[in-house]
Amino acid sequence: MSYWEWQHYTPVVPKDVKDGIKAKSRQGDFGETAVGKQWISLLERTPWSNRLARGKRYARMGQVRDFNIDKGEVSASVQGTRAKPYKIRISLKSFPKKTWERLYRIVAKNPLHYAALKARKFTDDFQELLKAGGISLLPESTRDIKTDCSCPDQANPCKHIAATVYIVGEALDENPFLLFQMRGLSFEDFINNVEKLIPHACSEEEVQQKVIHPDLTPKRFWKAGAEFEKTKTFRRSPDVPLALIKLLGIPKFLPRTKSVQGQLERAYELALKNKPS
Amino acid sequence: MIALHQIWKPESMNSFNSNFFLWAEASCSEDRKIIRGRARSSFPKRHPYQCKTEQLKKLLSSILRGVSKVRGLDLEDMKVQTTNIFLPTVGNVPLPSADFFLDQETYYELDFEEEGEIRPWEVEGVEVPFTQLIDLFLSDEDISSEEVSFGDDWFFLKKLSQFGLELLSRQRFIPAVFINNREEIESRWRVFPEAQRDYERFEQLARSLPTALIGGYPGISAGNAFKQADCLALIEHFLSTQIDSMMRNTLIEDNWSQNINPEDEFSQWLYSLGTAKADLEITDRQKDRLINSYTNWVAVYESFTKAHPLKSGIQIIPPGEPDLFRPDNGDQWLLQFFVKATGQEGFRLSTEEVKDLDKKKKDIILKRFGSPEQTLLRDLGVAAELFSPIKRGFESGSAAGIPSKADLTHDEAYLFLKESFWLLREAGFFLEIPQWWNEKTNTSKNELSVKTRISDPGKSPSKVSFWDTIVSFDWEIAVRDSSLSRTEFFQLAELKLPLVKIRGEWIELDQEKINNTMKYLRGLDGRELTVREIIQKGILAESSSDLLSLTGFDFSSWLKDFIKTKIGFPADKIEAPVTFRGKLRPYQLEGLNWLWLIKEIGAGGCLADDMGLGKTIQFIALILHDKKLNKNLNPYLLVCPTSVVENWAREIDKFAPSLSYFIHHGVDRKINTARDIILTTFGIMRRDIDLLKSIYWRSVCLDESQNIKNPNTKTAKAARSIPADSHFGLTGTPVENHLMELWSIMEFLNPGLLGKQKAFKQNFMTPIQEEGSPEKEKLLRSLINPFLLRRKKSDPDILPDLPDKIEKKEYIPISEEQATLYQAVVDESVKLLEEAEGIEKKGLILATITKLKQICNHPAQFLKDGNFIKERSGKLVRLTEMLDELFEAGEASLIFTQYVELGRMLKSFIQRTFHKQVPFLHGAVSRKARMRMVDEFQNGDSGNPVFILSLKAGGTGLNLTRASHVFHYDRWWNPAVEAQATDRTHRIGQKKNVQVFSFISTGTYEEKIDEMLEAKRDLADRIIRSGEKGLTELSTEEIIDLISYRKERF
Structure with missing residues (x-):
């Protein structure tokens, strides 16, 4: 960064955003997962590196007010120095119908991947599988992606676009299935379409929530039912400590700061103190 | 109340x-x-x-x-x-x-x-x-x-919150983003139950919820809305509310939130979870983001907390071979997958079976439960993330693509059993593991154990108590029933495998345990120990997790062998001593033999037969037998509640007149040790403990030994400090149901057997009561069984021995107040009687008898002062004790009285004391009410195991066969009338035998009349014929003799 640029840049303090999206990443690199990293690497291949650093700063300050993914397009609103926030658009190539159909067939033939997707796991293997079929959900080069910002900066990406890319990258860390949306089809629709191709696996019907109504006969009004006596409770410690954290994972939506990470585990450990004498 | x-x-x-x-x-x-x-x-x-x-x-x-x-x-x-x-x-x-x-x-x-x-x-x-x-x-x-x-509403909430505490301490809850009734966002902790183990209890509790508990629920404005309420949702919401409030309190106390910088909506949410303020002040955009992210976070497992109609399961199957000592290139470990319907016993389909379903069956399943294929795919996708070898199942899947099985290596199988199993279960999968794997301890059930052999080298003096018998000790390593040679054992110790198959059994090898055990055994090798030391070391080893278990030592059967060689039992059955005036039923004779055995080995035993099976006479027979074989014995000390001292005295008089006894009671107490038996009460034992301790007793026996159920009371401590050759306890309550009581009694009977109180809590009480450990329960049973004899009337072995009806007189002392009132009435009547004649005299006699009867029942009946407390009446004290025992055993009973006012007082007293509904049937009860009382009692609907009847109203035409105990609180003196009443319980349909207790106040006219009836004197006939009117023909001297109070014993 040259002295001139520094001079030019310092007075530009963007307007504060009350409820902007604050990046989880507090320092260093962005991108927690493979998908997130790949997404960001696209941006970082461009020459405007000073815009990247500013974009990161914007992302961390919460200048991205909001973003929305719809049919192959990410639209975002980023607060800069002007009163009116800038409009950003990042468009990806939507997959044509043919590509989607090929994708359905690939997944339908691979029950492991189908099951993993049902379990909302986005694996590297899945990406490999698609690659082998000549498909990539993520844009492979800057040519696959078009960006646009309403700010006066000639650079593309400008810091606003960069900030949006970083924030979207974190969203992909949290939920890589947004990629489907970016390519023009929601993940739910995708899975439903795959299901149609799987033999025997008829579409799952809505499971009705079980309801147990109170017993209104006078006999039961004041009395507990027959099963009450045999219902046992135990005071015991967990079979697997922190099992639910192990299953669900620490929520990715929490800021990745030292003070926050580890707090949940601590809360679960404190719960164990709740044993009566 | x-x-x-x-x-x-x-x-x-x-x-x-x-x-x-x-x-x-x-x-x-x-x-x-x-x-x-x-x-x-x-x-x-x-x-x-x-x-x-x-x-x-x-x-x-x-x-x-x-x-x-x-x-x-x-x-x-x-x-x-x-x-x-x-x-x-x-x-x-x-x-x-x-x-x-x-x-x-x-x-x-x-x-x-x-x-x-x-x-x-x-x-x-x-x-x-x-x-x-x-x-x-x-x-x-x-x-x-x-x-x-x-009421039940209280106990229900108590259990529900205990369940909440369990879920909290098992960490089955998550932090949640909650949208409240005003559409605002809150941070809340909420319950996240496990689909299999927890959800079943959710449903049980929802189904058994006492409806009144939600009778004021705000959503309920009328009967119809009430019907729509969802108890399942209520239970879940209750538990979430509880966990949220408890977590917040815990976190506030810890200042947990202080570490969190609430810089964005996500950290604000986390921050507020540790504060009292749950609502978040955030913008709509932030709300949307928070809800989206949270929903995405819990998406996969949310469905796992609910009992889905269908749920996947995983079964692990060990290879058939090889056995370590029969090596063979056997099969692989295998995982097999299946689906199961939740809460539907028997519905289980393996993947293969799912594939083979015909269309018709498939449609039925689809309609009822949903798609099994979808279930398997969805669930196993999750499972594969938790245990990756499951992925192989997909690769080897058939064209249909549903995984059916996956091969595992030996190490993977071990990892599955030891670790992944638990997490998969927390995730809500059905899991089927081999029988030999113990979930509770997370190790193989087949353990290497140290089989100990104990033999008697004959080194102890012949008369020493069995506790102090010196035995020699030998060991070998065993797997189940087969033993390993020492070479094989060392060979095993060299292996680095965690799981091995030996002699057809799978064993987990714990090198550290093996080494520790070797060290421990070397310390014992060749040493001679007493039985007490052996038992204590047995317990010690069992509770120590760093040794192989010493379960090879089967205490009960060892004791049997020991007794056989040492004493010659059970070859020489003893018979009832000739000095015993009466006949022992077969089971009573067995009881005598058991008591004798316990006495002979110098141990202590608790005879816990059901009420009415004759514990007293079995013990009296024991004393007689002892006297027959041994001359110049130290006395027996018999400690019992005050209310049964008289009863003991009379039973001894009746069945063992050759025994001399002394009642240690009253103000000026000295002990005459030149008697066979000293009788005393728990209260006196506590007060005179120094005196009692100074005597060496042949035996100490505690009747109603539940009086020392709390081991830390003075009474219990006093009982334990009295020296004797042997110790006994008699009780009708099932002691094994209350572990601390059991310990207290066992510590009195066989000090040290169950270890120290603190160790007992740790080794047995916590695992059994809080973790429900069947192993510990079994071990405890094997330790106490030799010293506990409990027969129930309903035992098929006992029932045929019993007559349909057992009648027993309960001799009960009257209270001091009763004695004073009684004496006053007698004094006054004597004065009047001496002057009265004719009709006037007859009236006077009847009035006197009525007054005395009321006094014997309860002073409140006589004085009409409304103060119906138990301490004022000996009969009421005894009735309370006996009902307590019967309630504990779940037995129903009838109480007959002649007086409506007494019936009312009894009713409200029992209700107050035991919080039970007690119907009282008397002449004024309408036909309709009478029918419902009887029906409810017979069906056991309201759980009211007591029914009070006035003798006249309840004497005929009723069928009350649910009751197996009858009390005649006061006497009619006409055996026919009393028998008719008793027969209410005794109609066709009564499968139990019936015990009839007739209450008699000792020293009063009640005892006198009873004696006359027994002696079948002429007067007796008159009384039987015309009731108490028959007494009016007595001469003044006779009547004075009849009514005067004889304070012989107390």
Whole structure:
């Protein structure tokens, strides 16, 4: 960064955003997962590196007010120095119908991947599988992606676009299935379409929530039912400590700061103190 | 008395704000007129028999005073509220929680089942914050009170919150983003149950919820809305509310939130989870983001917390071979997958079976449960993430693509059993593991164990107690029933495999345990130990996790062998001693043999036969037998409750007149040790312990040994300190149900057997009561079984030995007050009698007898002072003790009396004392009410195991076969009338035998008449013929002799 640029840049303090999206990443690199990293690497291949650093700063300050993914397009609103926030658009190539159909067939033939997707796991293997079929959900080069910002900066990406890319990258860390949306089809629709191709696996019907109504006969009004006596409770410690954290994972939506990470585990450990004498 | 009730009132199902509304029923006041029949006036009306709020507050503060857990619950500050609750109603009468809140006749005449309609009632009560009442429910402190009765609603909430505590301590909860009833966002902790183990209990609790508990639920405004309420959702919401409030309290105390910088909506959410303020002040955009992210976070496992109709399961199958000592290139370990219907026994389909389903069956399953293929794919996708070898199942899947099995390596299989199994189960999968794997201990059930052999080298002196017998000790390593050579054992120790198959059994090898055990055994090798040391070391090893278990030592069977060689039992059965005046039934003879055996080996034993099986005479026979074989014995010390001292004395007189005894009682107490038996009470034992300790006894026997159930009381300590050759306990309550009581009694009988109190808690009580460990229970049983003989009347071995009806007289001393009143009446009557003649005399005699009878029953009946407490009457003390024992055993009984006023007093006394509904049938009870009383009693509907009858009303035409015990509280003196009453229990259909207890106050005219009846004197006939009128023909001397009080023994 040259002295001139520094001079030019310092007075530009963007307007504060009350409820902007604050990046989880507090320092260093962005991108927690493979998908997130790949997404960001696209941006970082461009020459405007000073815009990247500013974009990161914007992302961390919460200048991205909001973003929305719809049919192959990410639209975002980023607060800069002007009163009116800038409009950003990042468009990806939507997959044509043919590509989607090929994708359905690939997944339908691979029950492991189908099951993993049902379990909302986005694996590297899945990406490999698609690659082998000549498909990539993520844009492979800057040519696959078009960006646009309403700010006066000639650079593309400008810091606003960069900030949006970083924030979207974190969203992909949290939920890589947004990629489907970016390519023009929601993940739910995708899975439903795959299901149609799987033999025997008829579409799952809505499971009705079980309801147990109170017993209104006078006999039961004041009395507990027959099963009450045999219902046992135990005071015991967990079979697997922190099992639910192990299953669900620490929520990715929490800021990745030292003070926050580890707090949940601590809360679960404190719960164990709740044993009566 | 009042019955306290709680209504749980969440603000709504979308709110974590909730309170408990406390109100109480009180006895129906006299002035309130109960109108039966159809209701004419409009509802809600004021509840007719509710406790006034001021009284409720007073009672609440008196019960809560002692509970330290209930912090800051200020009753004075509590808002008094009026609320509507819904109850089944007939006329203007709401269904009470028990009959004692209405007059009995009204209660039994109203037919709530048939005519009851759900109507709102206005009740007054106080609102208590959720957390504070939860603290009370979780408190172990005893808050029972004679004035307050707790109903099922109380016990239900208590169990529900215990369940909440369990889920909390098992960490089955998550932080959640919650949208409240005002569409605002809150941070809440909520329950996240495990689909298999927890959800079943959710449903059980939902199905057994006492409806009254939600009778004031805000969503419920009328009967119809009530029907729609979802108990399952209520239970879940209750538990979430509890966990949220407990977690917040814990985190606030820890200043947990201080570490979190609430810089964005996500960290704000986390921050507020550790504060009292749950609502988040964030913008709509932030709300949306928070909800989206949270939903995405829990998406996969959310469905796993609910009992899906279909759920996948995983079965692990070990290879058939190889066996370590029969090597072979066997099969692989295998995982197999299946689907199972939750809560539907027997519905289980393996993947193969799913593939082979024909269309018809498939359609049925689809309709009822959903798609099994989808279930497998969805679930196994998750499972594969938790245990990656499952992925292989997909690769080897058939064209249809549903995985059916996956091969595992040896190490993977071990990892699965040891670790992944647990996490998969927490995730909600059905898991089937080999029988030999023990989930509780997370190790193989087949253990290498140290089989110990104990033999008697004959080195001990012949008369030493078996505890101090010196035995020699040898060991070998065993797997189940087969033993390993030492070479094989060393070979094993060299292996690095965690799981091995030996002699066809899978074993987990723990090198460290093996090494420790080797060291431990080397220390014992070749040493000679006493039996006591052996037992104690056995327990020690069992509780120590770093040794192989010493379970090879089967105490019971070893003891049997030991006894066989040492004493020659059971070859030489002893017979009832000739000095025993009576006949022992076969099981009683067996009991005598057992008592003798215990005595001979110098141990201690507890005879815990059911009430009425004759524990007393079995013990008397033991003393006789001992006397026959041994001359110049030290005396037996017999300790019992005051109410049965007389009974003992009479039983000895009757069955063993050759035995001399001395009752150590009264003011000026000295012991005459030149008797065979010294009888005393628990109270005197405690007071005179120094004196009793100074004598060496042949044996100490505690009758009703539950009197030392608390091991830390002075009584229990005193009992343990009395030196004797052997110790016995007699009790009719099942001691093994109360572990601390069991320890206390065993410590008296066989000191050291169960270890120290603290160790016992740790080794047995906690694992059995809190973790439900069957192994520990088994071990405990094997330790106590040799020293505990419990026969139940219903035992098929006992029943044929019993006559249909056993009649027993209960000789009961009267209280001091009774004696004083009795004497006063006698003195006055004697004076009058000497002057009276003719009709006047006859009237006087009858009046006197009536007065004396009332005094023997209870002074309150005579004085009409309304103070019907048990201490004033010997009979009532004894009745309470016996009912206590019967309730514990779940037996039903009838109580007959001639007096309606006494029946009423007994009814309310038993209700007050045991909080049970007690019907009382007397002449004025209508036919309709009578029928319902009998039906309810017979069906056991209201759980009322006592039925009081006035002798006249209840004598005929009733069928009360549920009762197996009959009490004649006062006497009619006509065996035919009494027998007829007794036969209420004894009609066709009675499978149990019936015990009849006739209460007789010792030293009074009651005992005298009884003696006359026994002696079949001429007078007896007259009394039988014409009741007490027969007495009016006695001469003045005779009548004075009859009524005068003989204070011989006490």
